[in-house]
Amino acid sequence: MDVLPRAIRNWLYNLIYHERSVAYVKIDAQHLVVAKGGSVERHGLSSLRIGEPVAEQLEFMEGLLPGLDLPYDLPMIELPSGRVADLHLLSEDSCVWLIFLDATVERGNKQRIQQKAYEMTLLQERLRSLNDKLQAMNEALRQSQEDLAREYQRSEALLLNVLPASIAERLKAHEQIADDHAEVSVLFADIVSFTEKARSVGAETTVAILNRFFKAADLLSERHGCEKIKTIGDCVMVVAGLPVARADHAEALARYALELRKAAECENFAGEPLGLRIGLHSGPIVAGVIGKKRFAYDLWGDTVNLAARIQRSAEPAEIRISDATHDLLGPSFACQPLSETELRGAGRVRLWRLTA
Amino acid sequence: MLQKKICMLGGFSVGKTSLVRRFVQSIFSETYMTTVGVKIDKKNVELPDRTVNLILWDLAGEDDIGSFRVSYVRGATGLVLVVDGTRPATLAVALTLRERAEAEFGAMPGVLLFNKSDLADQWAISDLEMNELKTNGWPVYLTSALTGNSVDDAFHRLAEMVAH
Numbered sequence A: 001m002d003v004l005p006r007a008i009r010n011w012l013y014n015l016i017y018h019e020r021s022v023a024y025v026k027i028d029a030q031h032l033v034v035a036k037g038g039s040v041e042r043h044g045l046s047s048l049r050i051g052e053p054v055a056e057q058l059e060f061m062e063g064l065l066p067g068l069d070l071p072y073d074l075p076m077i078e079l080p081s082g083r084v085a086d087l088h089l090l091s092e093d094s095c096v097w098l099i100f101l102d103a104t105v106e107r108g109n110k111q112r113i114q115q116k117a118y119e120m121t122l123l124q125e126r127l128r129s130l131n132d133k134l135q136a137m138n139e140a141l142r143q144s145q146e147d148l149a150r151e152y153q154r155s156e157a158l159l160l161n162v163l164p165a166s167i168a169e170r171l172k173a174h175e176q177i178a179d180d181h182a183e184v185s186v187l188f189a190d191i192v193s194f195t196e197k198a199r200s201v202g203a204e205t206t207v208a209i210l211n212r213f214f215k216a217a218d219l220l221s222e223r224h225g226c227e228k229i230k231t232i233g234d235c236v237m238v239v240a241g242l243p244v245a246r247a248d249h250a251e252a253l254a255r256y257a258l259e260l261r262k263a264a265e266c267e268n269f270a271g272e273p274l275g276l277r278i279g280l281h282s283g284p285i286v287a288g289v290i291g292k293k294r295f296a297y298d299l300w301g302d303t304v305n306l307a308a309r310i311q312r313s314a315e316p317a318e319i320r321i322s323d324a325t326h327d328l329l330g331p332s333f334a335c336q337p338l339s340e341t342e343l344r345g346a347g348r349v350r351l352w353r354l355t356a
Numbered sequence B: 001m002l003q004k005k006i007c008m009l010g011g012f013s014v015g016k017t018s019l020v021r022r023f024v025q026s027i028f029s030e031t032y033m034t035t036v037g038v039k040i041d042k043k044n045v046e047l048p049d050r051t052v053n054l055i056l057w058d059l060a061g062e063d064d065i066g067s068f069r070v071s072y073v074r075g076a077t078g079l080v081l082v083v084d085g086t087r088p089a090t091l092a093v094a095l096t097l098r099e100r101a102e103a104e105f106g107a108m109p110g111v112l113l114f115n116k117s118d119l120a121d122q123w124a125i126s127d128l129e130m131n132e133l134k135t136n137g138w139p140v141y142l143t144s145a146l147t148g149n150s151v152d153d154a155f156h157r158l159a160e161m162v163a164h
Helices: A006-019 A104-164 A167-170 A195-199 A203-224 A249-265 A302-313 A322-329 B018-025 B089-105 B127-135 B152-162
Strands: A023-027 A034-038 A072-078 A082-092 A095-102 A178-191 A227-233 A233-239 A274-289 A297-301 A319-322 A335-337 A341-343 A347-349 A351-356 B002-010 B038-046 B052-058 B078-084 B112-114 B138-143
Touching: A006 A082, A034 A178, A072 A104, A104 A167, A178 A195, A178 A302, A195 A203, A203 A227, A203 A233, A203 A249, A227 A297, A233 A249, A249 A274, A249 A319, A249 A322, A274 A302, A274 A322, A302 A319, A319 A322, A322 A351, A351 B038, B002 B018, B002 B089, B002 B138, B002 B152, B018 B038, B018 B052, B018 B078, B018 B112, B038 B152, B052 B152, B078 B089, B078 B152, B112 B152, B127 B138, B138 B152
Parallel strands: A072 B038, A274 A319, B002 B052, B002 B078, B078 B112, B112 B138
Antiparallel strands: A023 A034, A023 A095, A072 A082, A082 A095, A178 A233, A178 A274, A227 A233, A274 A297, A319 A351, A335 A351, A341 A347, B038 B052
16 A cells, blocks of 8 residues: 655645644553543533543543444544534554544535434425325315215105105205195005905014006006005106196096006005905095195095095995096096995085996 | 433334423423434432432434334433324334333333324324233333423333332
8 A cells, every 4th residue: 555655644644634623532351541632622621630530521432432342433423512523543553543524515515414314304395295185185175075975966856756756856956835726636545454354464474565566557557657646655746737737637547557556456455366456536625735844745636535435335346436537537537427425525426437 | 320321212202202291391382393313301200208300311202113213222221211202103113112121121111102192183092002001011101392291290100110
């Protein structure tokens, strides 16, 4: 290795000695301070006592020396005095030499750069966590909007199940619904010997039969442009001619009655075909929605009462219609006259049997 | 006099320097000042049977664990691991630093501090996670260098651990 000329070595020595304020502390095998020198004041070593243990005077030496492999570097140590030094530990004549090089300026420079870098990183972390929060909130918002839309559709569907579409629309517009309809036909149908048969087949079968019967009633009312108003036990109430008026309401409901009877006869209830008693009457009624929480679209008036009484007077599997309904039916319907019948609230009335 | 070297370890900006200042000088500054290299401080802790002089090595916090200078830990008899309770990633950093230190110098006693407990609305560490760490090793403290909450308790506990 080339050795630098003495003049350069001296120059380098002076440069480092002055620029870095070099100081040393010499420590013997018993960890006692045996000598010190250089810029001792600069590093706060003036009061260091020779012949006394080093760790009691320089706290940072606590625990460091036993078994230490030298040389050992501890860069940029800020001592309790506030001074910053690079520490180098060397081995020479069975002693440890502690070399102090001032690093205050270098530490200051490094700190400024690191401060900026960490502040930037902290900002980025904060930004990322804010972004994550924002995204989570957006996601929650989207979710609740979806739930709301689903809820709306559900309530919409429920409303349409219990109310005719045009009535539901008016109800949503906060309209009071009570309409006079001058010309409609009303039908009641119930199951023959329902109570006894229900007892003999049990609840499960009964519910299944009722379910199929009401489903058929719904399906047919759609097909014939009628409205199923409600079911009462095993009885179903259907109307034609509202909410939109139609001239052929009696014929539409008569066709409905014939098909409902046919559909019922395909069902087996306690070993026999499902038999219905059906009654029809035509006339003016009042229709409206009552209730605030549970809406019910219902019909009122003498026409309704009479239709119910005609139905109750019918024979099993018979479709019994009033004179008023009969007058509205065209020649394509086959009817048989029945003897005059006494009906409560109406006196003696003429009734007909619709056969086909 | 009984003298023990203690190292403060943890990610950057978790509050190591602030905890030492709170413990040694009972002050707190809102201004963030990053530590470069290491700052050495000391404080006597009175135990029932003796006094321990804790020599606190406040090591520069880590952003990138690769730059951690394990040689500073030489001679330490105890560790203070510091986590920022509002930044969950600093828990992994603290645990990795402990592993690095113990791989080099062997297992040693220590305490685990979840600092910044005053920032309750930004807290990001679950009770479940803290309980798990409590049952799995070191005493765990919820500290605040700002309010001083549990700071003395944690250092006293560590003083007891290293003095016996």
